[in-house]
Amino acid sequence: MFCFVFFKKMIFSFIIAVVAIAVMGGGLSKSYAMFFDNDPVYGDPSFSPDGKTLVFRERNVRGKNGLGFLDIETNVHTFMETPENSRLSYPSFSPDGKHIVASKSYGPNQSQIVVLDANGREEVELTEGKGCRTTPSFSPNGNKILFVFSPLPETGSTKKCVDQDIFEIDLVSGDIRQLTDFQFYQLLYPQYFPDGERFIFSGDGPRKPIGYREYERKFGANFIFIMSLDHQELVPVVQGYPYSTKPSISRRGDIIFMAVTNRIDNARGSWNYDLFSLSGGQEIRLTNLKSSILTYSISPDGRKIVLLANDHPKRRGNYEMFIMNSDGTGLRSLGLSGRLN
Structure with a gap:
């Protein structure tokens, strides 16, 4: 007992000494950083229009939030x-590469859509009011922005924003209009097709018009939809691939999606996600990574894919950023590794 009490006193004295030195030297944050640095966090990578630069969400080793940029050719990383x-x-680039649209969070269940310059500065806020606004993307002509909006969080302990639908901002008039009315539990990555009219997205747990239970009974865990303002049918375009989700589309119309492949590969353990292409109504498997894919994106020209993946059997450790050809070949690391946020 004496040894345990003595040890606790020593640890407490050491912490007090560190803080005291920091305060005296005017460097409290730096001293804390020496002992409490975190692994960085990376997420939501997206290509520039020329395919040479990646922009992504980043929290650095000192816990600072911001945008990361990576030059794919030189591997120069800036924050x-x-x-x-x-x-x-x-974050997502405009078609001309001059701007970036992103979701800006001010705390739990409070976020707005903002536009910045190509360096992540000179911010302009496009929305206001309560609610969650996420996964924005520009139209092919750069005049509109799609995003997901949830008005208020559900009641209970989770406080998750629910009843999510797709909205559109007209950058010329400033008008905002609602494009869907399904009240999804979770809706992700709405993106326009090259025609600027149709859009693709993944949506899970619709409340309307038939409810989630009825939807699951009819279509299972298939969540990718293609719609337009004039044609909205709650029928998934991909079926037979469990938990098909998070589509990404190039400016040529190339579609990539991910799905769980344990059942296909007769594999046990943690879920494995792999990437597939969707062409002419046919699904083509691109990867066999035996990994968990956190997120990914296809380049505007449809030639490259960037992804964050973790291949640990129990999904421990960090997610690593990779790039590969869109046919699944040439997979290589980009040298950025961070933990799941």
Whole structure:
């Protein structure tokens, strides 16, 4: 007992000494950083229009939130910090490469859509009011932005934003209109087709018009939809691939999606996600990674795919950023590894 009490006192004295030195030297944050640095966090990578640069959400080793940029050819990585108490997520370039649209979080269940310059500065807020606004993307002509909006969080302990639908901002008039009315439990990555009219997205747990239980009974865990303002049918375009989700589309119309492949490969253990292409109504498997894929994106020209993946059997450790050809060949690491946020 004496040894345990003595040990606790020593640890407490050591911490007090560190803080005291930091305060005296005016470097409290730096001293804390020496002992409490975190692994970085990366998420939501997206290509520039020329396919040479990646932009992604980043929290660096000092816990600062911002946008990360990676030159794919030179592997030069830069970081742009955002103001305190805010976080930028789901960054995406405009078709001309001059702007970036992102979701800016001010805290739980409170986020807005913002546009920045290509360096992640000179921010303009496009929305206001309560609610969650996520996964924005530009139209092919750059005049509109799709995004997901949830008005208020559900009641209970989770406080998750629910009843999610797709909205559109007209950058010329400033008008915002609602494009879908299904009240999904979770809706992700709405993106326009090259025609600027149709859009693709993944949506899980619709409340309307038939309810989630009835939807699951009819279609199972298939969540990818293609719609337009004039044609909205709650029938998934991909069926037979469990938990098909998170589509990504190039400016040529190439579609990539991911799905769980344990059942296909007769594999046990943690879920494995793999990437598939969708062409002419046919699904083509691109990878056999035996990994968990956190997120990914296809380049505008449809030639490259960037992804964050973790191949540990129990999904421990960090997610690593990779790039590969869109046919599944040439997989290589980009040298960025971070933990799941």
